[in-house]
Amino acid sequence: MKNSRIDVYKPCNPTIYAYTSPNDSHLQGWTKIGYTGDEVEKRIWEQSHTSQAEEKLEWQKPAVFDDDSHTFSDRDFHAYLEKLGYERKPGTEWFKISPEKAKELLNAFRENHGGYRGGVQSYTLRKEQKEAVDKTLKYFESHGSGSEFLWNAKPRFGKTLTAYSLCKKLDAKRILIITNRPVIADSWYADYAKFLGKDNYYFVSDVEELHDKNKYPYCLTRAEYTGTIKNLTGNLKEYRKDKEKGVIEFVSLQDLKGSKAFGGQYEKLYDVAKINYDILIADESHEAFDTLKTRVAFKQISRKYTLYLSGTPFKALANNRFAKDAIFNWTYTGEQEAKRDWGGLGENPYADMPVLNMFAYSASSMVIPELQNGAVNGEEFEWAFDLNELFKTSGGHFIHDSAVDRFLDLLSSDPKYPxxxxxxxxxxxxTLWLLERVESAKALEEKLKTHRVFGSYGIVRAAGKAEKEDEEKSIQKSLVRVRKAIRDNAMTITLSVGQLTTGVTVPEWSAVLMLSNLASSTLQARPERYVQAIFRAQNPWHFQQIEDGERKYFVKENAYVFDFDPARALRMYDAFANDLYSHASEEVLDSCQRQENSARLLEFFPVYGEDEDGNMEALDSSQILSYPVKFEGMEAVRRGFRYDGLFQNIGIVLQNAEVMGIISQANKRMEEEEAEKNEEEEEEPDFGDIDAQGNAVPSEDSIKETEEKIFGSSSARLEFLSRGMDLPSAIENSKKEDVSSLVSKVFIKPVMEAAQEICPMSQSLKNECARAISNALIPKIAESEALYALETDRIKDERTEALKSAESSEMRAEINKIYDHKQKEAENEKQQRLSNLDNEGKQIAMEIVSEKLTQQEEKAEAEPFMEKVKADLRSLASAVPTFLMAYGTYNEDGSCKTTIENLDENISEEVFQEVTGISKEQFKLLRDGGDYTDPLTRESRHFDGNVFNSPVFNTAIADFMSLRKELANWFEEGDDRDIFDYIPPQKTNQIFTPKAVVKQMIDLFEEEEPGCFADPDHTFADLYIKSGLFIAEIVKRLYRNPEMKRLFPDGEKRLDHIFSSQVFGIAPSEIIYRIATNFIFGFSSNRTIPDKYRPNFEIADSAQLAKEGKLASFVEQRFGDYLPDSYKD
Known part of the structure; x- marks a missing residue:
């Protein structure tokens, strides 16, 4: 079991050392130069203890620049030596240099930070990098032109250098690199300059990030590159030499999609559309690449091969986009295994990669302490089980303000929390804290600033941006503010709703707090958002600080994820362990395979979760799979089984009137007239199709019906179709405006205004419709524009070539006439396409508005029924703890025998229907499915069942039975809980008197009857038992009384006397009788009432007997032998 302490940093001793091998003739004149953060002698021994050679340590120096600005590695110094021309044994750290000269150069390097600018560095790929290149090369060669490959490689794999190495192996001369994040241009340029060099390749880019010529001296703009090529055409020798050079073109995805040549609106990147590339490299390909606009743009790029790079390609793998042999995997697990097993000479490239640790807490038990001891009225606390709801705001303040205060106070005071x-x-x-909404981040920022602990932190809100502000610029501004806060404050908190969770590096971050569901409705489809977020804490960080006047160095050894939704956290962990493997995309992994992968990951990414008592424990691989269900089961028990996680396929229930009727019956268990009243008020559901998750799925007929209702009249249709500037004219008159913005302004906005006038809509629905219209229309317009741009360029190039051969002005005029006609035809075709799209767009708009309105109406109609079904199901499920207390059984080994599958077996039909309001057969239909007769059509129909989520239900049942056993010994002092805290009342006559009240009432009774518990002949009766708590408390007082102990020294005999002669009770029903006797005798070996005591406990409706005046005679008849004479008189 790994240590659950929080230890982020460890001391390090960054040292550069040199040694020679005097008795090895092959190494005479060579010096080994290495790095370690540990003891130098230990590192040398690790490298050489298996050889016979003698190693002589020549010197060791701190690997710190003279100005103490920061540390460096041996790789930095090696590069410096290579630039100076010193020979290096390939793949080693041995240099042809004397130790003295190496020391002299190290001193210079430490002084000038390696300021020498020299030639290209040599490199040797690591094993896994070489494997990636070889596998990709083999695939490209066997599958030929047009083939695609994916590198599923996490950060620090060295993707840029490895990709360049692949290009060299392919002898690729025309390389196009496209990324959605231009900020990563620096790494592509740096490895180009370091390992490829300007003599072998041009590096061409117009991205703003590479404009600084001092920092990027070898980067040419497209115009500079074109000019360079033109200047060389007059020098044949240089031209031939230059033809051997390759070209690396770096382009941002935003620029590509904005170009007219690729479906955009701007005059740029036409050259990219004309080049036939050897390879296209799509970096960070999980971001914005899988869109229609990107696919349209990529169709216009001529290339032989495509390489996709991503650290979290969940979507690509889930969609089976790549064949198994078209994927190379390098995951976190592989990285950490390489770190552990590094045996190569030289510095371990993964040594400074921190180990991730996850702590999964339950926010609900933090903010509602009562839930720890059972919360049978769970509906009052629905918000506590949803992080987005917990941190929801209204008017700039948290709705559950005191709960958020309690959360922050516990977070900063309870020893369990970080x-x-x-x-x-x-x-x-x-640390980085993730929330769902900008408003939540704003409210939390204000609360943190005034908190007794967090008020001393630097608080940065990286959430929200100015209107019309570019997203990339907003991210850069936030990053600047974060780095400034870290410089100015010893401790900081960054609040984000998504910004800075991908593609940025803040080395100082050591933990991520998950305080949102991360849009949980889409999270299962996109777990990469979660994984990208947690990796923000895993970046390496070396730092120094002064302690006791001495400069000391530290390295980040561990990084942490604190997730406050434990079930979600472990589901994401399971996805991280399994769904980033290529084979997982082609087959469904069984639980054993998933467990094996989780076990492998756990070795390097330990997880700690709360046990039943709220203590943190290390989880094993089987728990990773089972604990999400276990956490849900625990929540269900805490909430008295009034928990939505116990149910599934609720949407299907709404499609079945018979099943809805059964569930509705389950909530009618009060007085008969109340049930009849509810029956009269019952509404028949009237809405369209609903999927299993409860989302409205309108039929084509219902959409057409809505369209006819809204746009059916000729005046409404004419009004709608007349709105919006026609697209051909709008696009023709716009020179620079982006197609998306233009279409939104001149088409979608006026069209939606017309729709609003005809049929008023909420702003959110209008926005939803506008997005849907935009997504349907803009890609088609973009494709039309791209086709036109490409056709125009083709005509232009052909005209230019034709004019070169023209020998007279007449010929030139004729050629221009021909190509003017072709250009006119191209324009006419474009105008026709746009005109068709104009009409098609308005028809699409009508259909979308009609569909969304229908969907909204059907959802609004279905929601009350959905909520009612959930409430009815919660009511039905709340009967389960009652059944478990009365009829739940254990196996011989003490484990729970009862499950949702056999729950009804030991219960009579009468009792089952009395408690639940439905029959056992109806319950089985909900659980197992089956055939039934439709009450309206009298036709036979089938229902699939599976309304109950069996894994969660059975876990909750087992947890309750375990709790029942744990709390069975009510003789023990010190535990204020009892099992009835977890059993919701089923009727008014089943409301259990709290334990504290029971004690108080017995205390009052003893005050009125002093010595009553010292008399072995004194008898006690509870004539209307509901739980058995009164009898149990009386037995406890009798058993512990000193006089009773003197009279009955033997504890078993004393207890036998009490139960056989002193306590009696009447329960109003069979189930109450079982509940009470199972509780009273729960401490016994068989956990139920022994036969010899059964005469002392009867089943009868004493309230009714009292009304009829028969209670006294009933008591005398049943318990007469034990009644005092005063009662008989």
């Missing part, structure tokens, strides 16, 4: 002490806060100094 900010609870100065020591822990000193470890996780800089």
């Amino acid at each position: 900010f609870s002490s100065p020591e822990k806060r000193g470890e996780i100094r800089h």
Whole structure:
């Protein structure tokens, strides 16, 4: 079991050392130069203890620049030596240099930061990098032109250098690199300059990030590159030499999609559309690449091969886009295994990659302490089980303000949580907190600033941007503010709703707090958002600080994820362990395979979760799979089984009137007249199709019906179709405006205004319709524009070539006439396409508005029924703890025998129907499915069942039975809980008197009857038992009384006397009788009432007997032998 302490940093001793091997003739004149953060002698021994050679340590120096600005590695110094021309044994750290000269150069390097600018560095790919190149090369060669390959490789794999190496192996001369994040241009340029060099390739890019010529001296703009090529045409020798050079073109995806040549609106990147590339490399390909606009743009790029790079390609794998042999995997697990097993000479490239650790907490039990001891009225606390709801705001303030206060207070004081002490806060100094909404981030920012602990932190809100502000610029502004806060504050908190969770590096961040569901409705489809977020804490960080006047160096060893939705956290962990493997995309992994993958990951990514008592424990691989269900089961028990996670396929229930009727019956268990009243008020559901998750799925007929209702009249249709500037004219008159913005302004906006006038809509629905129209129309317009741009360029090039051969002005005029006609035809075709799209767009708009309105109406109609079904199901499920207390059984080994599948077996039909309001057969229909007769058509129909989520239900049942056993010994002092805290009342006559009230009432009774518990002949009766708590408390007082102990020294005999002669009870029903006796005798070996005591406990409706005046005679008849004479008189 791994240590659950929070330890982020460890001391390190960054040292560059040199040694020679005097007795090895092959190494005479060579010096080995290495790095370690540990003891030098230990590192040398690790490298050489298996050889016979003698190693002589020549010197060791701190690997720190003279100005103490930061540390460096041996790789940095090696590159410096190579630039100076010193020979290096390939794949080693041995240099042809004397130790003295190496030391002299190290001193110079430490002084000038390696300021020498020299030639290209040599490199040797690591094993896994070489494997990626070889596998990709083999695939490209066997599948030929047009083939695609995916590198599923996490950060620090070295993708840029490895990709360049692949290009060299392919002898690729025309390389196009496209990324959605231009900020990563620096790494592509740096490896180009370091390992390829300007003599072998041109590096061409117009992205703004590479404009600084001082920083990027070898980067040419497209115009500079074109000019360079033109200047060389007059020098045949240089031209031939230059033809051997390759070209690396770096383009941002935004620029590509904005170009007219690729379906955009701007005059740029036409050259890219004309080049036939050897390879296209799509970096960060999980971001914005899988869109229609991108696919349209990529269709216009002529290339032989395509390489996709991504650290989290969940979607690509899930969609089976790549064949198994078209994927190379390098995941977090592989990285950490390589770190552990590194045996190569030289510095371990993964040594400074921190180990991730996950702590999964339950926010609900933090903010509602009562839930720890059972919360039978769970509906009052629905918000506590949803992080987005917990942090929801209204008017700039948290709706559950006191709960958020309690959350922050516990987070910073309770020893279980990460900010609870100065020591822990000193470890996780800089953290990233993720929320769902900008408003939540704003409210939390204000609350943190005034908090007794967090008020001393630098708080940065990286959420929200100015209107019309570019997203990339907004991210850069946030990053600047974060880095400034870290410089100015010892500890910081960054609040985000998505910004800075991908593609950015903040080395100081050591933990990520998950305080949102991360749009949980889409999270299962996109777990990459979660994984990208948690990796923000895993970036390496070396730093220094002065302690006791001495400069000391530290390295980040561990990074942390604190997730406050434990079930979600472990589901994401399971996806991380399994769904990033290529084979997982082609087959469904069974639980054993998933468990094996989780076990492999756990070795390097430990997970800690709360046990039943709320203590943190390390989880094993089987728990990773089972704990999401276990957490849900625990929540269900805490909430008295009034928990939506116990149910599934609710949407299908709404499609079945018979099943809805059964569930509705389950909530009618009060007085008969109330049931009849409810029956009269019952509404028949009247809405369209609903999917299993409860989403409205309108039929074509219902959409057409809505369209006819809204746009059916000729005046309404004419009004709608007349709105919006026609697209051909709008696009023709716009020179620079982006197609998306233009169409939104001149077409979608006026069209939606017309729709609003005809049929008023909410702003959110209008926005939803506008997005849908935009998604349907803009890609088609973009494709039309791209086709026109390409055709125009083709005509232009052909005209130019034709004019070169013209020998007279007449010929030139004739050629121009021909190509003017072709150009006119191209324009006419474009105008026709746009005109068709104009009409088609308005028809699409009508259909979308009609569909969304229908969907909204049907959803609004279905929602009350959906909520009612959920409420009815919660009511039905709340009967389960009652059944378990009365009829639940254990196996011989003490484990729970009862499950949702056999729950009804030991219960009589009468009792089952009395408690639930439905028959056992109806219950089985909900659970197992089956055939039934439709009450309206009298036709036979089938229902699939599966309304109950069996894994969660059975876990909750097992947890309750375990709790029943744990709390069975009510003789023990010190535990204020009892099992009835977890059993919701089923009727008014089943409301259990709280334990504290029971004790108080017995205390009052003893005050009125002093010595009553010291008399072995004194008898006690509860004539209307509901739980058995009164009898149990009386037995406890009798058993512990000193006089009773003197009279009955033997505890078993004393207890036998009490149960056989002193306590009696009447329960109003069979189920109450079982509940009470199972509780009273729960401490016994068979956990139920022994036969010899059964005469003392009867089943009868004493309330009714009392009304009829028969209670006294009933009591005398049943318990007469034990009644005092005063009662008989």
